[in-house]
Amino acid sequence: MMNMSELLLVLAPVVLVEIVLAVLALISIFKTHGCRNGNKTVWAVIVIFVQILGPIVYFLFGKGDGNQQ
Amino acid sequence: MTGFFAYLKKELWEQLMTMKAVIICILFFLLGIISPIGAKYAPEVISRLTKDSITIQMADPTYLDAFAQFFKNLSQLGVIIFVIVFGNVLSQELTKGSLIIPMSKGLSMKAVIHAKFIALVFYWTAALAVSFLSCAIYTRILFSEINLEGVAILLLGSWIFGVFLISLIIFSNILCRGGYISLLLIAGCVGVLFLLNLLPDVRDYLPLKLVGVDVASALINQDYSFSKSGAVTCMLIVAFLLISHICAADKRKFCN
């Protein structure tokens, strides 16, 4: 069975990617005006709680086109 | 070809700024590291799940399994991700109308097509490199034995397959002039490929052959032949680009 250091090695990059993605997505959510397909809060929740896939889905389908109206 | 370089610069910059390029690289990175991890621990997990009463004899996984897993993931997941992210690069601009102002300044549709194609090939290459590097590094760490001999040709096969898909994306976007129909057209074309793949006689000539080799035997016995499918794929790429080029000659069609 894998030992502790191996486990860490395997998980570290995944965790890192998840954190970086989530932070980028959150910054984007709060900087732009409004999102497509749902509002900001919903997307923030998705980004935080759905690991990795959440931010990616946000960037592809939720990122607003930024009109002020 | 007025405005080709300006548009190419814009295109590369756009994919970075809209995070698409970043997302692709991150996903391909994950895809790269998941393959060796999967290869290493899948047998262990399976033996855990099956009760001790049945002992399944399984050979210890090697780096070959990691590579096999990698090329399988690449040809399925990787390609799907790429098409979903970049499948409407052109149709999106046509429906939005953001090409009208540059076109009123003399930008030609041909320049747009060429720039889009080159930008996508650039990002496909980058994604492939990222994902193979991460895969190789992880394989080295987890298996402590790795031999890269013969991998280059397999990578080349996957790369050409990706370029083929990119030309298909451009072609369908030009043909459908916007909307999600172009994605359907891409899916349809790939579906036809899979159907044709069922016929043993033509199988060797299809682009799918490029990503459907038995990796282990290919790496150990040098047992593969890409010449037929590679040639056909290259011809298809040229054909798609040529048709797109001809369709784009009359830019009036895209300004309304």
Add this chain to the structure above:
Amino acid sequence: MKEILAVKNLSKAFKKKKVIDNLSFCVYRNSVFGFVGRNGAGKTTTMKMILDFLQPDTGSILFDGEDIAKTKHNAGRIGYLPDVPEFYDFYTPMQYMMFCGEISNIRRRECKEKAEELLKLVGLEKDKDRKIRGFSRGMKQRLGVAQALLSDPELIICDEPTSALDPIGRREILDLLKKAKERTAVIFSTHILSDVQRICDYIGIIENGKIVRYGTTQELTRISGDVKVRISCEEEEDRNRLLEEAKKTELCRDVQVENNDVIIQVENEKKVKDLFKWIGEKGCNVNSIRKEEKTLEDIYMEVIK
């Protein structure tokens, strides 16, 4: 004045439906041409043909004396502002201008100077390094004007630049176009008549693909037949008397009451003098007598009928 654009006998049909029918007009250098008509009258189609985005069925478009169908390198000489301009919203205005400049083959340094000057002209200098994402419609429209002027064009074409804007944004765009007139000729399409009257030198009214009136703003509001005179009376008694009398004389073609004023219509300019004399002879207590100026709206309604 020298003409920059001449449209001659232009026709265009979409699937047998004639959209543009034997249309002719011309645009002079350093003037604003107002292209007025209701939605679907054929304004946008005409403009697209001038830009070579559409091919006319018959007729010709001469730009600076040359047929646009035969000359290929007009791109930098005609600027275009679409009705809803779409930009790349990850760019800043400055970057977008540089992008446009590169397409138009303007040298980098020149382009930068020019872009800065134009962004100042349209009032975006403070926002020139902000992303276009998040710009309001008015700001986008102003950037659109700047973009159209970038390559020092001899003609810019603005497709309904004011119709989606609030009153302030509208005034800004109109003032801008007025300023742009010093550099280039402007074609400006709209269905808002007061805008046209404010800035245009020449007006063409288009209806069902035909130009039904064409001329300078003064010409259009001056000519065409009958003149209305508005008389406001002190007492209601006087007003009624005037009304009765007016109905009897041949001088008055039509008499109406509007907002407690009597409005008398006479045949033409020359009869106005006689009418004034006639009113004087009646000896009513009159507050004011005024010849009514025709607004463009009156002309428009007359023509469209």
